[in-house]
Amino acid sequence: MKQFLFTALAWLAFFSPAQSQKLQSPNGKFVMEFVLLNDGTPSYSLNYKNKAVVKPSKLGLELKDDKKSLLNDFTVVDTKTTTFDENWKPVWGEVASIRNHYNELAVTLNQKETERQIVIRFRLFDDGLGFRYEFPSQKNLTYFVIKEERTQFAMTGDHTAFWIPGDYDTQEYDYTTSKLSEIRGLAEKAKTANVSQTSFSTTGVQTSLMLKTADGLYINLHEAALIDYSCMHLNLDDKTMVFESWLTPDAKGDKGYMQAPHHSPWRTIIVSDDAREILASKITLNLNDPSKIDDTSWIKPVKYVGVWWEMITGKSSWAYTDEFPTVQLGVTDFSKAKPNGKHGANNANVKKYIDFASKHGFDGVLVEGWNEGWEDWFGHSKDYVFDFVTPYPDFDVKGLHEYAKSKGVKMIMHHETSGSVRNYERHLDKAYQFMKDNGYDAVKSGYVGSIIENGGNHYNQFMNNHYQYAIEKAADYKIMVNAHEAVRPTGIARTYPNLIGNEAARGTEYQSFGGSKPNHVTVLPFTRLVGGPMDYTPGIFEMDLSKMNKDNNSHVNSTLANQLALYVTMYSPLQMAADTPENYDRFLDAFQFIKDVAIDWSDSKYLEAEPGQYVTVARKAKGTNNWFVGNVNGDAPRTSTIKFDFLEKGKKYEATIYADAKDAHYKTNPQAYTISKITVTNKSKLAQLSAPGGGYAISIIEIKK
Structure with a gap:
């Protein structure tokens, strides 16, 4: 005093x-x-x-x-x-x-x-x-x-x-x-x-x-x-x-x-x-300016799958061949190279993801490792590392576009810069035009590694101006951007709503690199998401990654129910079902929630929240009277108690609850879950167990009279 x-x-x-x-x-x-x-x-x-x-x-x-x-x-x-x-x-x-x-x-x-x-x-x-x-x-x-x-x-x-x-x-x-x-x-x-x-x-x-x-x-x-x-x-x-x-x-x-x-x-x-x-x-x-894009009709929320997690876990590779000690674009002849047998971005594998997306109602398919240069892309201060338009011999750009189009699916482009931003800007117009010519309306860009120009950093003024330039240039071509390794968002998506996603934090990929803390997803909404949505890439169903790749001993520190809840608690208009089709096929009853959950909302209610411990959110799907609830939990077991008073009075709803089983635990029993259905109104209440590293997800669909 x-x-x-x-x-x-x-x-x-x-x-x-x-x-x-x-x-x-x-x-x-x-x-x-x-x-x-x-x-x-x-x-x-x-x-x-x-x-x-x-x-x-x-x-x-x-x-x-x-x-x-x-x-x-x-x-x-x-x-x-x-x-x-x-x-x-x-x-x-x-x-x-x-x-x-x-x-x-x-x-x-x-x-x-x-x-x-x-x-x-x-x-x-x-x-x-x-x-x-x-x-x-x-x-x-x-x-x-x-x-x-x-x-x-x-x-x-x-x-x-x-x-x-x-x-x-x-x-x-x-x-x-x-x-x-x-x-x-x-x-x-x-x-x-x-x-x-x-x-x-x-x-x-x-x-x-x-x-x-x-x-x-x-x-x-x-x-x-x-x-x-x-x-x-x-x-x-x-x-x-x-x-x-x-x-x-x-x-x-x-x-x-x-x-x-x-x-x-x-x-x-x-x-x-x-x-x-x-x-x-x-x-x-x-605190950001209104949209500078007059016609925003081409900007659409996207739910997608992709050739990504199998690469992150080491099951497949970005590189096409193991024959070349170094690669020089325009000089190295990949048509004469022996494939390594692990290249994920091959026509047959990509078609499998397109078929899966079409069957289950997903909007798009992301493919990484499709373009030449991945054999020595990282760690060499290499300027001309990718040209963003030249595919490997086993990736048929036009053929896959036509195949996806016939299935009602859009392809999502991947541009990894390897920190060579001068090279990216040099190729940007050509790369964006190549995307439009081949039916790609969205790009995931990456900036892995040190920024090679003048030894700069990822978050200084020069680089922030580059990220902004890429967003604005993309808007000229009516392309949506999902930037990874870029500066953390600060609400700029209001001004340029074609910026539909960012990584800019520790995402799901780290679950394959040794794991993240089980309460990580209870902190991110209070920190990273304050600036804008995150492409967190949730939806992992197989937690033991040695089953994906015998040399990967990492464990995903989350229950399956927690992974479902992330589609509600980690807001993004760009949501990936990140696991492989094979793993989803094993749990189709739980996968139903990922298929059903919306990605654009007319209302959101934060029902419970404590940083580092728990977050419970209810969101109303835009254009409907349906709601979805997600709860993510931290280290300790907890009973979450919520009211359904956000529902419309006088209406009845069928609630499908995807929850942790009584013996669920993120480390020892992550795939233990239950699915139940109840009828709820705006007077209903729910007390639901959330396991350590667990949670629950609820779809609430109006019962039509």
Whole structure:
């Protein structure tokens, strides 16, 4: 108490009340205060329901090769407050309509010595705060280089954090749960090997960062609208519990090349005393611009299968032959090579997946390893690694397209860049036109390995501009994009809804690389999914991967019922049934849920939520009166209790429940499940067991009179 009083008095002594501005959220639960300190340093604080969420925190940017940074010596020359309220309809999403309602404060600051101006714009919503830096056109601030952004987030205590290590090149880590004060000691243990990784600090973490206070407040720190700027990480001073922004540098260490007029991404703080409201927040989307694609009729949610998991597990390979020690495109003659017998992208195998997709009503088939170059694609700093148009001898592009078309199935293209983005951009128009000529409307792109141009990182300004360029170029060709190994999403899919998927986190593939924690999928909705949907590739039914490949001893740390629930809890308009047809054929009764579950929704209700422990979601299929429920559980067994009060009054529904059996366990008995049917109404309740690493899935279909 004495420490808090001292801090408050020190704060009061350090600013002039005339330089203070308050902003209240529309519902009055949030109060943000902007304060200019006596040395002209801008700062802010945030309260929720009269509780401090962010203590007074400094704002500003440090510039390179400049005698005066944009940190202090400011005066307030103008303040403007506005209110905004609209409802907008996403092209696809968790709900049919989104309300964008906020109060705004724009503070114009003038730096006395340099006569340079910046604007700090705050938007306070009913579920949190967004703010950004703006650099108006002016003669004294034209071109400048950011050395570091100095945005602070001063925490009120030693909160519990759900975090992954700060890294310029990968987000593919399991989450660690710890106190903030414990991050330093756990930093090395929290890292797992990746083909490209660059950590920067023993207290550095990535956004979206989920926190929980001792008195039950949930706090999420992230960013929105990451355009022409470096990705933000957070570095913790674990003595003061203050996070400071830490941008991703280029190879020279520079963190942003700016030309006014310009602005930063939004920094976001989502807060609630109910974890479900964190999941339901639409701040990230609302802080992005409306769609820049006028005609969005060609953008369709996709449920697909593919030649992928058999490669990930080692049952088959991307490469066509083992004969060549190196490959040079246009020189190496694959028509004379001896096939290795393991190449997955062959005509017969692809037709098997097309037949399976057609039989079970899937929209598309993804095929990886179809194009020349996979024999030595990785780890050589190779520029001309793929041309994205030349297939292997056993992959008939036109013939397979016609076969798929005759079955009512679309083919999904795969573009792996191997980190050679210059090569990809060089071929992009030709590759996209090749896709359109051969009936491909969607592409999965990849950026595995180190970025070879100038030794850059995956998340710096240059690379973020590349990812954006690829999305916008794809829109010109009416192509949907699912980017893997790219920067984590920040709501840009509102502006470019052809971005229908991202990986940008530790996905299902890691279940084949040693496994992920069983509670991993109870954390992702609070972290990675805050920025946008994830192509998590769920639906694995065979957990013992030695049955796929005798040399693979990995185990999928999930029950079968948990895998079904992911189609509801891990929102995405792009959902893969990732296992092989053979494994689905063994469990056709459970596979029925994957066939039935929708991928586009008119409404979503978060019924239960606690980060790292459990998530239960109900979603209404767009254009129907049918609902689907998913529950995923963490390490400990639990009884989930839910109400069906989201159902329409006076209606009856048949609920098919796919649940863990009593003896189910993610490690020892993952394929133990039960299927039952009951009639429910909006007055019904359910108490359902969820096993360790387990869960349940429910399809709720209206009974027509």
